Amino acid sequence: MSIMSYNGAAIVAMAGKDCVAIASDRRFGVQAQTVSMDFQKIFPMGERLMVGLAGLATDVQTVSERLRFKMNMYKLREERDIEPVTFMHMISNLLYEKRFGPYFCEPVIAGIDKHGKPFISSTDLIGCPMTPGNFVVAGTCSEQLYGMCEALYVPDLGPEDLFETISQSLLNAQDRDALAGWGAVVHVITKDQVITRTLKSRMD
Amino acid sequence: DLPLRSTAKMDFTWGVKGKDFVLLASDKQATHSIIVVKSDQDKMYQLNDHQVLAVTGEAGDTVQFAEYIHKNVQLYQIRNGIPLSPNAAANFIRGELARYLRSRTPYSVNCLLGGVDPQDGSAGAHLYYLDYLASLNEVPFAAHGYGAHFNLSILDRYYKPDLSVDDAKELLRKCLAELRKRFIIHLPTFSVRLVTKDGVQTIDWNAEMAA
Numbered sequence: 232m233s234i235m236s237y238n239g240a241a242i243v244a245m246a247g248k249d250c251v252a253i254a255s256d257r258r259f260g261v262q263a264q265t266v267s268m269d270f271q272k273i274f275p276m277g278e279r280l281m282v283g284l285a286g287l288a289t290d291v292q293t294v295s296e297r298l299r300f301k302m303n304m305y306k307l308r309e310e311r312d313i314e315p316v317t318f319m320h321m322i323s324n325l326l327y328e329k330r331f332g333p334y335f336c337e338p339v340i341a342g343i344d345k346h347g348k349p350f351i352s353s354t355d356l357i358g359c360p361m362t363p364g365n366f367v368v369a370g371t372c373s374e375q376l377y378g379m380c381e382a383l384y385v386p387d388l389g390p391e392d393l394f395e396t397i398s399q400s401l402l403n404a405q406d407r408d409a410l411a412g413w414g415a416v417v418h419v420i421t422k423d424q425v426i427t428r429t430l431k432s433r434m435d
Numbered sequence: 436d437l438p439l440r441s442t443a444k445m446d447f448t449w450g451v452k453g454k455d456f457v458l459l460a461s462d463k464q465a466t467h468s469i470i471v472v473k474s475d476q477d478k479m480y481q482l483n484d485h486q487v488l489a490v491t492g493e494a495g496d497t498v499q500f501a502e503y504i505h506k507n508v509q510l511y512q513i514r515n516g517i518p519l520s521p522n523a524a525a526n527f528i529r530g531e532l533a534r535y536l537r538s539r540t541p542y543s544v545n546c547l548l549g550g551v552d553p554q555d556g557s558a559g560a561h562l563y564y565l566d567y568l569a570s571l572n573e574v575p576f577a578a579h580g581y582g583a584h585f586n587l588s589i590l591d592r593y594y595k596p597d598l599s600v601d602d603a604k605e606l607l608r609k610c611l612a613e614l615r616k617r618f619i620i621h622l623p624t625f626s627v628r629l630v631t632k633d634g635v636q637t638i639d640w641n642a643e644m645a646a
Contacts, residue, residue: 264587267564288570
């Protein structure tokens with residue numbers, strides 16, 4: 232039994248033209264048993280920045296709370312919103328601090344920087360960052376997600392098309408994973424607004 | 436691998452959130468391996484006037500942790516003059532469980548917290564599910580232990596968000612009937628508590644079953 236697949240999750244983020252999208256499933260389960268269907272795995276970290284956390288649910292909650300604290304301190308000290316790339320380094324540092332007793336979670340970051348350029352990245356559980364430019368995935372069905380994203384993704388999609396693409400990538404990947412699913416949440420972030428949609432998927 | 440002895444699953448706790456109340460139930464057996472040491476053990480702790488915490492898990496950890504939480508919730512009320520809200524209490528419990536999780540002495544305790552915030556009117560009833568790894572979920576209904584495997588589907592089928600107290604008791608009756616029929620461990624008696632905006636009421640379940 233692996234710690235990273237004790238609860239189950241599916242997180243994906245994609246970059247489009249002047250927009251990014253981040254999506255996750257909603258299941259909270261303990262191995263085979265599903266406990267709740269509205270578990271939050273994506274957390275806002277600013278007006279145009281969101282982080283999704285996959286992995287052990289307790290660490291998803293602990294890391295998101297610690298990040299919220301660091302973000303609040305950053306805002307108070309800097310008197311401005313954090314840039315996505317800076318936030319990525321913040322998470323990377325937070326995770327590597329626990330190198331020999333890590334948080335069992337893998338973050339996925341999606342945001343728009345101050346110049347309006349889309350930014351997505353992810354790190355592993357000890358903070359190694361990765362900034363591919365097209366899409367990033369995390370969770371128990373990461374392999375299914377890689378397959379779906381590679382097949383469906385095209386660069387420079389607008390917000391509406393990006394929503395459709397990321398939704399289909401997530402839905403079809405999580406349907407092939409017993410531990411992820413029970414609905415989905417999709418956030419599309421543009422320079423001006425964040426549109427959040429909840430999807431009803433196969434509820435099993 | 437994640438620690439939790441299999442004996443912890445023999446305990447059963449159950450909770451359902453109604454319109455403006457929470458109904459909690461737990462079995463009353465304290466067992467050590469194949470021996471029933473005590474059959475009138477109360478596994479629920481009244482944290483304050485409107486909150487009840489039901490705990491299962493490692494023997495000893497349960498009592499130590501529950502009493503620690505109870506005293507700290509009371510201390511908050513003494514210091515600040517107002518009681519902790521159910522959401523604040525749930526997050527406090529999660530924080531303590533999470534703090535001890537990576538220490539040398541983690542608490543192997545599963546909790547159900549049922550509470551009503553009397554200020555919030557009908558939106559004030561809350562039921563929280565906490566597992567021993569310190570993950571926190573607000574849920575409409577929940578159960579811990581092997582009993583959960585038998586009851587969650589029944590709750591999925593018959594639960595409605597605007598349950599009345601009698602409906603909730605009927606749900607409990609159905610769930611316990613299923614355990615009696617299909618669970619190999621015989622659980623003869625249950626503590627049942629009803630949390631409303633007027634406080635915590637202990638329900639004599641033996642009397643309910645006879646009625």
